[in-house]
Amino acid sequence: MTTEPISPTPVRRSNNHLVPRPNEGVWPGLATPPRAPGKARIAEVLFRQAVRPLPVRVVFPGGERIGAGGPDSPVMRIVRPEAFFHRLGAGSKIGFGESYMVGDWTTTELADLLAPFAAKMATLIPPVLQRIGRRFAEARQPSEEVNTVEGSRENIHRHYDLSNDLFATFLDETMSYSAGWFADGSDDLVLAQERKIDGILDMAGVGPDSHVLEIGTGWGGLATRAAQRGARVTTLTISAEQAKLAEQRLDAAGVADRVQVLLRDYREAQGSYDAVVSVEMIEAVGVAYWPTYFAALDRLLKPGGKVGLQSITMPHDRMLVSQNDYTWISKYVFPGGVIPSVEAIEQNLRDHTGLRIAERRSLGPDYARTLAHWRRTFLERWETVAGLGFDETFRRMWEFYLAYCEAGFRVGYLDVYQLSLQHHRSY
Structure with missing residues (x-):
């Protein structure tokens, strides 16, 4: 059995400071929520609209609840609403995951909560808004x-x-x-x-x-x-x-x-x-x-x-x-x-x-x-x-x-x- 040589050092991106390095505990920009007031307001409206028919319960500080889930359905607790909606507005799907990483929201059972979202992935956001979002808001793959x-x-x-x-x-x-x-x-x-x-x-x-x-x-x-x-x-x-x-x-x-x-x-x-x-x-x-x-x-x-x-x-x-x-x-x-x-x-x-x-x-x-x-x-x-x-x-x-x-x-x-x-x- 033989092993051939490979390039000794993998090529790093030119804007390397933006690349997470999980094995080193380096999370660029994650600690501070982005500020996007207009986008945050739109994100909150769309999120509430998307959640209402889903078999989940979303609970806000102060006790407000949305979602169509019953007492046995998974619970999503929004711990820091302002940070959550700013991340969601600025980063859409990236922001949703990042907000979980930093504890802006928690849940009783993560996969059970995410499954209803995944089942409606194509229709959670109206198609017209999806097209607009992809054109103006969604990030594209870095070159x-x-x-x-x-x-x-x-x-x-x-x-x-x-x-x-x-x-x-x-x-x-x-x-x-x-x-x-x-x-x-x-x-x-x-x-x-x-x-x-x-x-x-x-x-x-x-x-x-x-x-x-x-x-x-x-x-x-x-x-x-x-x-x-x-x-x-x-x-x-x-x-x-x-x-x-x-x-x-x-x-x-x-x-x-x-x-x-x-x-x-x-x-x-x-x-x-x-x-x-x-x-x-x-x-x-x-x-x-x-x-x-x-x-x-x-x-x-x-x-x-x-x-x-x-x-x-x-x-x-x-x-x-x-x-x-x-x-x-x-x-x-x-x-x-x-x-x-x-x-x-x-x-x-x-x-x-x-x-x-x-x-x-x-x-x-x-x-x-x-x-x-x-x-x-x-x-x-x-x-x-x-x-x-x-x-x-x-x-x-x-x-x-x-x-x-x-x-x-x-x-x-x-x-x-x-x-x-x-x-x-x-x-």
Whole structure:
């Protein structure tokens, strides 16, 4: 097993002072609410209008309540209304998440509260106002976070290199950071992750003597499983921290001699493989590079081979209107990330490859359960995480991230698919 060198220092944005650095406790501009009186008044009107029909209860200081929720519905307590509406007015969806991070509002159960908002995401704000907001108020993706080869390395560095120990704290023993696939009657996350990995390997036709290319190593769980099937694996990552731990885990599993870990971008990949597997990596590619990504899958796959692709997806109409938005998730969790639709995947396959979807499996409800496991474990082990140097703002940020995603999968605003791609003349 060999590791190739990578650029020693990830490229930093020119306005680096605006970039959060969660592992250092650096939260630029977060402590002081923005001042946007006009926008704050508009935000309050729209928020009240959006909440009234939802099955939640929003409680203000002094006892005012809005929302259609009954006594058992989730409660959102607005602790600092002025700060909350100024953040919401100045930053829309970014402001909503930031206000939770700093405690402007709290709730009895975060995912339960966010789910009704997610279910009505397309209609919470009237469409005309959504279009106006996107034109004049919504932030756009910074040019420095576009997924060029160098930009991708910086974007990945900001998330996956936070700390291997952090991820080990809340993930299961397989260190899988993607949707599990639960068997009927089982809530065992380890078994669900092993089943997920086996499912995507089966879709790619991976067996003894297969030479497999994995795009997105993670921490080596899939490469280990493929090697245990008798396959040879070349796995690519652009996270130095992930590569280091993956190598250790592969060695501990006794399969290091069958797996080559390369610090290499998918655009730089060479060779020809019996199977190509990529699990929840396409979300980090970016719309402009989807043609390049799918063309690479086609180029690297031998005739008659199969691709196993696992992708988070969203409805096509929502993807089209939001693909250039700079959201809370973009700013704090996945810079440069864009979730595709199934239609966008199919269109890129038709336009840029000879590949087509031959088989598909939805795991959306399973991802909601997976995220619930992660969030519960993260909160239960917070003292361990804090011992790694992460602060209370990070705790609320990470909790919001996991709950926000869980809510999206719960209500079907988000889905995740395992797809078997084959050359269209092969089936």
